[in-house]
Amino acid sequence: MTNHTIHDHSDYKSPFNLKREMGYTHDEIFNLLPRALSDYRYEIKDDVVTIELEKESVLLEIGGERGRRYTDNVYFPILPISISFIDVDKAVQSRFLHKFDTSYMKGLA
Numbered sequence: 001m002t003n004h005t006i007h008d009h010s011d012y013k014s015p016f017n018l019k020r021e022m023g024y025t026h027d028e029i030f031n032l033l034p035r036a037l038s039d040y041r042y043e044i045k046d047d048v049v050t051i052e053l054e055k056e057s058v059l060l061e062i063g064g065e066r067g068r069r070y071t072d073n074v075y076f077p078i079l080p081i082s083i084s085f086i087d088v089d090k091a092v093q094s095r096f097l098h099k100f101d102t103s104y105m106k107g108l109a
Contacts, residue, residue, distance in 0.1 A: 036103035056088040
């Protein structure tokens with residue numbers, strides 16, 4: 001018989017991931033990022049943004065831009081974004097997403 005150590009992982013929260021397609025160009029996403037993350041400390045390395053929340057973190061991974069052209073004058077950009085919450089409880093996720101989502105609503109000044 002071998003001794004096994006049992007670890008209590010009751011305080012561990014697994015990563016929670018969202019995948020979105022946003023109607024912005026790569027440049028537009030990064031131009032609006034300071035407003036979206038004004039309440040947080042963050043670091044940008046290539047197309048990955050690491051955000052510090054209270055005691056948790058969020059990773060934004062910005063994918064390659066593509067788009068949909070309907071006519072010569074009508075083009076809609078599509079930018080895939082992955083949002084990964086690491087050890088973030090639901091209340092903090094909700095606050096972060098509210099701030100992030102409202103910052104990227106088109107038509108806001």
